[in-house]
Amino acid sequence: MFPSKTLLSVILIALSAVDASPVRRQAAPTTLSFTTRVNVRANTLSIVAADRARAQAMVHSNNTSKRAGSSSFSISNAITTYTAQVGVGSPATQYTLLIDTGSSNTWVGASTPYKHTSTSVDTGNSVSVYYGSGSFSGEEYTDTVTLVASQVQGFNNIDGILGVGPTDLTEGTVSNVGSVPTVTDNLYSKGTIGTEALGVYFVPGGGAGELTFGGSDSSKMTSSVNYVPLTTTSPASNYWGIDQSITYGNTTILSATAGIVDTGTTLILIATDAFRKYQTATGAVLDNTTGLLMITSAQYSNLQTLNFNIDGTNYGLTPNGQIWPRSRNTDIGGNSNSIYLIVNDIGSSSGSGLDFINGYSFLQRFYSVFDTTEHRVGLATTSSTTATSN
Template structure:
C-alpha cells in the first residue's frame, strides 16, 4: 500500500541548509549499482512510461496494493541493478534497486539456494507492481550488500511466480516500511533492509544517499547518510511536504523558473529516481515549451530544439527551500549518445522536461526524476523526515 511518506522511487532530508554530520557516511557503507536504459523494453517511449507512473502516484487510492514504482520495474526508461549476496556462502543475485517498494525478494531468474542460514517462516508473500508481480514464500536469511553491510535474519521473498520480471533476479526494496503492509501473511509488516541496518547498528541514521553519473553507467547508494567525496558543497535540507498526495511519497515543495521567469509557482511534487525525465504540470510545461521554442517530436514524445535554440537555452532553476538548484542548458538535454535508445535521431537535440499530464493544483505538480538527480546528489532521510540535495562535479558538466 502507499504510505504517508513513501517512494525512495527516493530522496529527502530536511530543515537546515548545512551538512548534518550524523548523516555522513563514507564509501565503506556504499553499494555500487549499474544504470542502464530500458526505454524500448515494452514498445513504449519514456514519456508514456513516466506519465503513467505519475498518474498512478496522483491517484494512489486506485491501487493501494500496488507499489508506486510499478511502472519503473517493467517500463521505466532507466533501471538500476546491484549485485546482492543472499545466504552463507552467499549466492549473488542481480536485483533491481527500488525506492518505491520495500520487499526484498529473489528467484525471478536465478533460483534461490538454501544454505545453513536459510529459515522458512511458513508465511506466504505476494506483491503486485501493476506491470509485474511476484508471489512465493518468506524466508529469513543473511543478506550481504557489502563487506560492512551484512544483515542476518532479513525477510526475503522467494518467488514461485514472477510474471513481468525478465531483466533481473528480483528486487532490493529500499522504500518505507509501510509499503510492506499486507504483503506477508500472518504479520502486519516486515522490516526492510534499511530498517535492519539501522536497528543492528550498522548505520547511525536511517537515511540513504544516491549518486548518479550523467548519461548512465555506475552509481552509488550510500546507507546511513551520504558520501561526502561525491559532493562539492553543503547538503541543503527541506522537510517533507504536507500536501497530499505528494506527502504519500518523498514529496517536497518547490517553484521553478526558466531564466528569470517563473513557470511553476511554489507547489508540491516529489523526488523520484524511478522517473527518468523531469515532469511538470501542463500549464508550466506549456510556458517552458513556448520560452524555449521547442517542438514536440512524435517519435520520442520529447520536446526537440535546434542548435540555435540550444545556444539560447537558459538555466532552469529549481527553488527548493532557501536554495536554487540551476539545471544548465546541457543538463536539460537528453544525452545525444543515447538518442537511438529512445527511438530518436542521432542528429536531434531533445529536452528532458516534459508534461506530467495535468494542470497545477493536483497536489503532485512535478516529479524531479533521474534527469534532475544525475546533476545533484540527493539524500532520503527516514529518521528526520527530510530530503537533501548537494552539487557534484556533474552539476555543470558538459556531458550530453
C-alpha cells in the same frame, strides 16, 4: 507467471560482519555500487509513456490500494534502470537487483533461483506485490532473508528489486502483518548503519553509480547537503515527497507545490500547465517519435537555467543539464543529430498533490540523500552539476 524460489532483505555480507552489540554513532556507512542502463527493446513503451504511466499511478494511489498489496506503476517498463549486485545467504548467492525509491519491498529470484541456507527461516506468511506490468508473490522469510517470491511475472534480465522507498509502501503486501522492514530498516536495526539514510550518486550519461547506506559520501559532493522536510501533501507524502517551485530564467513555470524525488522516473515531469509554459519559453516543438520536446541548435544556445527552488535554495539545471544525452538519442528511437529536452508533461494539471517528479535526469546532476530517521530529503552539488557531457 514464472516459477522460481526467491527472497528479500539483503546486504548480507555487510550484516555478517557486524558485532552483536554495535555502537550506532560509530557505525560507518555501507557503499554499494550500481550500474545504469537504458532498456532497448522492440515494442517497448516510449520513454515518456513509461514515465507518465508511473507518475499517474502514483498520483492516483491511495491507502486502499496499498492495503490490497498493489503498487500499480510499472517498474519493468522503465527506460532507464539501475541495478546492483547483491549477495544473499551464507554462503552468498549473487543477485542482480533493480534499485527503486518508489517501492519498498526487496526480493530476489526472478531469474536466479533463491537458494535456502542456514539463515533462511520461513514465517509462513505470504507476500504479493503488483508493479503494473510485473508482479511477484511468494513467502516471507526472517533473519537475513525478508521476502521470497515463488511466482514472478514481467521481469527480464534482473533477479528482483531492491526497494528503498518509505516503509509505509510495504503496507498490505505481506499477510498477517501491517508493514515489513525495508533493507535500510534492517541495516539500521542490526546496527550496521548509525542512521537510517540512503545516499544516491549518479554519473551523467549512464555508467556506474553508488548507494551509500547510513549517510552520504562527501567525496562525491562539491557542497554541503541541504536538507528539507518531507511534504505533508498527499499523495506526494506517500513517497519521498518535497515542496518546490520552478522558474525558467525569470519566468515562473510552477508555483510552490508538492511532488517527489524518484530514481525510478527517467525524466523530469511537471504539471501540464507548467509544461506548456516551459515549452513556450524554450520555443521547443513536440517530437512525435520520442514524445520529447525538441529544439534547434540556435534554441539550445539560448536556453536559460531551469531553477528548482527547494526550501529557499536554488538547484539550477544548466542548458546542458536540460537535454537528453545526444550519444543516447538512438536508444529512445530518436535522431542522432537532434536535441531533445528532458522536461515533460506529468499528465495532470497542477493541484493534484503530486505536481512534479525530479527523476534520474535531475538526480544525475545532484547528489541526493533519503533520510528516514529525520524525515527529510537532502541535495548537494557535484562535479557533474555543471557538466557539458550531454
